[in-house]
Amino acid sequence: MDADQPAPPLASLSSVALPGCLAPSVTRHSLTVHGRVVDYTATAAATVMANDAGVPRATVFSFAYTAMAPADAASTRPVVFIFNGGPGSSSLYLHFGGLGPLRALMPGPGGGRPEPGTCEPNADTLLDVADLVFVDPPGTGLARMLSQDPTDSALGVNADAALLAAFIRRWLSAHGRWASPLYLLGASYGALRVAALARDLLGSVGAGQLRAAAVDGLILVGQAANLGLMQTELRHAWQLPTMAALAWQHGVVPRQGRSLAEVLREAHGFALQRLVPALLQGAQLPEAERQSMAEGLAARTGLPAARWAEAALRVDAKTFAETLLREPARLLSLYDGRYTQAPPQHATDPVADDPMLTQAAVACHAALQAQLHGPLQCPVSDDYLAINFKLNAAWDWRHQEAGSPTLTDFTSVLATSLHRSPGLRLFVGSGAFDLVTPWGAAEHLVSRPAFPSDRVHHRVYASGHCPYLGDESRAALAADLRAFIAPRALDTSAA
16 A cells, blocks of 8 residues: 655654644555545544643544545545444554454464564455544543543543544534534444444433434444443353354364354353243252253353353353363463463463454554554654553443443443434444353344334354454455445345
């Protein structure tokens, strides 16, 4: 990918003092997507966000990829604002892992490590159907917190949503894009962020304002919108289909000609019809029924019935990941159980020692740095924070939505937005091998009575928490998102 007309290098963010947009780095590029040549502009910029008194409080950093088109066509071209999760994660993984115009070469489940910083044109980017804005919230990536006033913090569900909604409105105004169809894409915690953002953009008394910005679609990938319910007994039922899928994937249980979709659906039916009632009975469950359930769970997951019985039918995801593969012993990634490694001989870190997560971070981060100092002409001096765990620890999880049973259940927030905006559609993409935000939890979310089936679509991919890892799953995800964003309907009968 060649760049021309490079802008001057972007200054270190530590020198930011005034509100408004810093001088962005703007370069031009060309990419072929599905046989179509897309000429586009890449803009890397920091936007300073001020409080009501006009005092700078934080910067938001964005990488915007916009197709070069006649003004009348560009003004109505869809725009997708893209956020990762954490909270405390930059947009790095979605940017260079799956949806940006360039893709980092990633280590696969079978091992092997491409040369760090290696990129290739991404045929699965969505740039042929929409402009893409990858957003790093304050304290992540190259975005920074500026205010030292704890009462002016952006580290919380409500404050984060309000600040990012203001950023989106500013971006739309600056680029004359208020007529463009607007999509919000969030991965992991980003699903909560997108739900809260939609509430703020649509406006309400609860949101504290009525600006009524139209939102056309919400896209949740590896969703955590109902994360709070994962602390209840339901989590064991939701995780069972993923456990069954991983036992099938690794050959621990007989495949017998069954497809992945069939394994998921059968385990899901068993979980809802038999496991949930058994869990709710607790200690009152008859011993014969307990043993029968343990044997049924063993047949689907490959773990011995005795282990299920000892755990009162409640084997957690971490234990499953540590014990599924026994000869030889291998540790499964909680984020993508296709990835495995020998058990470490030291105290483990849930991120640094995950068989998939750190490898993906290294590949994406190296690719980003190569682009910043190369084609993007944006050699910033600040560190790029892929994930800022300090933000995660300081996060204020409270939100102002009546009726939510937990602080981190955003089911009602999504349902409210779907009700208030009859044209709003929801797409949920899940990985079959994701034990952190399992497919079963997403299936529970989309099946709520307040979610209209003609506007809500759920897809599952043979991948994990990041469904864009793997050529086949990434292509399938991209095709589904392209169909969701483009003016044609998804086939609601698809698995």
